[in-house]
Amino acid sequence: MKEFELIQNIFQASMMANTQGRDDILVGIGDDCAQVAVPPGQSLVFSMDTLVEGRHFPLDADPVDIGYRAVATCVSDLAAMGAKPAFFTLALTIPESDPQWLAGLAQGMAELAEPIGLILVGGDTTKGPLTLTLQVHGYVEAGQTALRSHAKLGDDIYVTGLLGDASAAVPIVTGEVQVSSERFDYFYDRFWRPAPRLIAGMALKRVVHAMMDISDGLAQDLQHILKASGVGAKLDAHALPISDTLCQWQPEAAVTLALTGGDDYELCFTAAPEMADEIALITQTLHLPCTKVGKIVASGFDIDGYQGERHGWQHF
Amino acid sequence: MKEFELIQNIFQASMMANTQGRDDILVGIGDDCAQVAVPPGQSLVFSMDTLVEGRHFPLDADPVDIGYRAVATCVSDLAAMGAKPAFFTLALTIPESDPQWLAGLAQGMAELAEPIGLILVGGDTTKGPLTLTLQVHGYVEAGQTALRSHAKLGDDIYVTGLLGDASAAVPIVTGEVQVSSERFDYFYDRFWRPAPRLIAGMALKRVVHAMMDISDGLAQDLQHILKASGVGAKLDAHALPISDTLCQWQPEAAVTLALTGGDDYELCFTAAPEMADEIALITQTLHLPCTKVGKIVASGFDIDGYQGERHGWQHF
Known part of the structure; x- marks a missing residue:
């Protein structure tokens, strides 16, 4: 011992x-x-x-x-x-x-x-x-948590930061794929050093309805909000925030990675449309990208501009 | 998934x-x-x-x-x-x-x-x-926890329940040793169904100084109290509470098992001598054996009537 x-x-x-x-x-x-x-x-x-x-x-x-x-x-x-x-x-x-x-x-x-x-x-x-x-x-x-079950019909759906980098990084960090040292450094960091959006979460909780973090991919995790809230969603694949580095390295796969890749640890949240200015103010103050990627609808789950795979990320 | x-x-x-x-x-x-x-x-x-x-x-x-x-x-x-x-x-x-x-x-x-x-x-x-x-x-x-560091010079040292059964049971539950079905049932239960002393702990916390549970054997665990409190102890090996079943099955090893065997999950605590009546009242009300096994002294750790092994239990 x-x-x-x-x-x-x-x-x-x-x-x-x-x-x-x-x-x-x-x-x-x-x-x-x-x-x-x-x-x-x-x-x-x-x-x-x-x-x-x-x-x-x-x-x-x-x-x-x-x-x-x-x-x-x-x-x-x-x-x-x-x-x-x-x-x-x-x-x-x-x-x-x-x-x-x-x-x-x-x-x-x-x-x-x-x-x-x-x-x-x-x-x-x-x-x-x-x-x-x-x-x-x-x-x-006690009364101020943004639960998964609080999404409301007509809400806008947002994500913080950039999506897809961490899952794109997996074959790089495991050594399966060789890339330039600049690209290696970028993706290594994106996989190993996710930045939990703590201050954003604390500031946003007063203005959002539902909120969760994205660990298994947006397409999969958003469904937890939809199920818990009894609503549907329509996402716009063209709106997804993707880094230039990922777009250049994987132009074909970038959208799929952004939708289904896990390990990003960004926030996904829904908020009433009239909160848009306040959300912009909070995230701009924090220098944190924040992107409207869709709407909460009555039922179903559609992704405009996308026909690919929707499964969430399976780890190693 | x-x-x-x-x-x-x-x-x-x-x-x-x-x-x-x-x-x-x-x-x-x-x-x-x-x-x-x-x-x-x-x-x-x-x-x-x-x-x-x-x-x-x-x-x-x-x-x-x-x-x-x-x-x-x-x-x-x-x-x-x-x-x-x-x-x-x-x-x-x-x-x-x-x-x-x-x-x-x-x-x-x-x-x-x-x-x-x-x-x-x-x-x-x-x-x-x-x-x-x-x-x-x-x-x-907040102020009512019985910490390991609260033992005082002159305290009596007590243990609840019976010691040694659970570690004696290990070769029985792994099938290494065959015993009568009556003995099997007794020891199987003693290993797999420890009874956490919750009510005793809640009642005793007001009258004891230091308290902890025995998971790695009395001799080893008591030393955590001694170290945290900056005191020593003198135990009486003859006072250790041992079941008749264990004494009959392992007359030679029973004391060693009671001192060093783990997995008993009984309470060990120290209290001022004048608390003896109150402790007896609490534990008798709960029909829980409670035995004075030694004293807190200024320094050192002696076990009267025992020369054997003192190491705590190593799991499987």
Whole structure:
């Protein structure tokens, strides 16, 4: 068990486990349970995600990248609820304890967790096939979450950022496809460093109806909103926000990737048409691209200008 | 992904995912995050545990047993904090989706979770080697947790229940050792159906100083209290509570198993000597054996009447 104490020490020593100045964290790492006092007027929101090596990230990936991306993808669910990140737990199953690898993982996690105030307060370490389970927790005023079930007939459908880059990047990060170093750097970053839209989520929650993050591709994820809200949608394939880099590299596949590629971790939300100016103001202030890509209709799911594949992204 | 929707349906349909009558659960399974309003005056405590097949439970174990025990072992951490169980999340990694196996797992979890008011509110399902990670959450008044660091010089050391049965049971439940059917039934139950001492924990937290649950063996776990509190201990090996069944089956090994065997999930706590009557009253009311096994001293860790092995239990 000595080696597993080492692991705890690595994570405990990292800045992201520092609870100083955090009145809400009553007990952090090291007791039977962590203990938290949720600030008055706030509710707790949380999401749990598991990443399995070879399935959610490639074998032999850089542990710094794994750590960063694990936190980013999980925190993206807080963004989708308009919540402020607060703390997280980590269940780490590893085949052996390699201190250098673990330090890399902790560093990658801290790179994102520390600046957004997400503190590591507990977890578990076990021996077995490499698997990470994170539970991230945030605070939000009780009545102010943008649920998937709140889309309304006539709403505009928006997405933040650019779609398709992360899934286009998969064969590049796995080494299956060779590209120029400039292209490699762009796509490597797009896969490994998704930017959870936290501030956008917090600002938008007051003006949107339904909101979620896109992890399995817009076409698939939007259907969760449609199902939960009992409505349909009409998307405009020509409106999808796609990067110049992707358009140049994959002109044929770009639209399909933008529609069905996963791992983008952008926000998809619906809002009444009269909110357009306010949405533009918020996203422009944040220098965040935000694109109207369709409308909520009574039923069905049509994509104008597109006849291709609609299945969501299957990981590795 | 269809098969993974099936899994979610199995768990969602189980009684333990029923949030009716629970004002604290604002959003359960099915959105980006679950959302909870912690009741006024209460703090949130939580613990995360991972169980890996072949390491924390035997290969080919009954899924009902796996489910029950997974919840029991994790909930035991809530008992150690004197907290009331509230809700849990489940990250399930499975090699394939076998509906019958999954229904068994859900049934076993519900058998314990439902009567104690522990509701399933979220999680993740992924494909990979069989691994379960649970995070259980409970409520407790902010100032009333019995932490590991609160042991005081002169305290008595107590344990609840009987020690050693669960680790003695391991070769029986794995089929390595054959015993009479009566003995099999006793030990099978002692391994697979630990009883988290929830009510005892809630009642005792007001009268004890330090408290924790015993998962890796008394000798090893007690040292966490000693280290956190900066004190020592003197245990009396002859005082350890051991079942007649274990004494008869393993007269030589019984004390070692009681000291170093894991998986008992009893409470170990320290309290001022003048609390003895109150502790007796609480535990007798609950018909729960409770035994004074030693004293907190200034430093060191001695076990009177014992010269054997002290290492904590290594799982499978």
